[in-house]
Amino acid sequence: MAESKLTFEDAMKRIEEIVSVLENGNSSLDESLELFEEATKLCAFCNKRLETAEQKVKSLAINNNEDK
Numbered sequence: 001m002a003e004s005k006l007t008f009e010d011a012m013k014r015i016e017e018i019v020s021v022l023e024n025g026n027s028s029l030d031e032s033l034e035l036f037e038e039a040t041k042l043c044a045f046c047n048k049r050l051e052t053a054e055q056k057v058k059s060l061a062i063n064n065n066e067d068k
Helices: 008-024 029-067
Strands: none
């Protein structure tokens, strides 16, 4: 899935899937490392989206207070 079209919810769902596979313990070391790397990238994507949303909320709150 291209990152530009990836939603926060889709990324979280994929992270949950990866965690489930890794918890199962049936993956090879190489597969586990690849999944871990994918999950790490997805976590970074989610963190960036959350930071952006937080800044937007703060900006809206400031603008709302200025309008009063």
